[in-house]
Amino acid sequence: MLAYKLEERGGLLGLVPPKNTSRTCPNCGYISTKNRQTQAHFECTKCGYKENADVVGAINVLRAGHAPLACEMNGAVRPLSAGTQRDLLQQ
Numbered sequence: 001m002l003a004y005k006l007e008e009r010g011g012l013l014g015l016v017p018p019k020n021t022s023r024t025c026p027n028c029g030y031i032s033t034k035n036r037q038t039q040a041h042f043e044c045t046k047c048g049y050k051e052n053a054d055v056v057g058a059i060n061v062l063r064a065g066h067a068p069l070a071c072e073m074n075g076a077v078r079p080l081s082a083g084t085q086r087d088l089l090q091q
């Protein structure tokens with residue numbers, strides 16, 4: 001359904017594995033089932049970060065969705081060799 005809507009209106013659909021998205025602390029990255037004490041409440045047992053559990057899940061899904069895009073950009077932009085850098089600086 002989302003893919004169909006995006007074809008009409010434009011956009012990018014990223015698929016994110018749901019594993020640990022509700023158990024990972026967006027502040028320190030600590031993963032534990034104990035971080036999510038109730039359905040609605042998230043509290044990191046390592047750093048004490050507190051937030052609504054749905055908000056934490058949304059933050060983690062957004063980050064996971066953006067991560068492959070950042071890697072693709074990093075892979076597309078390669079560092080220049082020292083010789084090429086020197087040549088460009090001298091122009």
Ligand SMILES: [Zn+2]
Nearest residue numbers: 025028044047
């Ligand atoms: Zn934490």
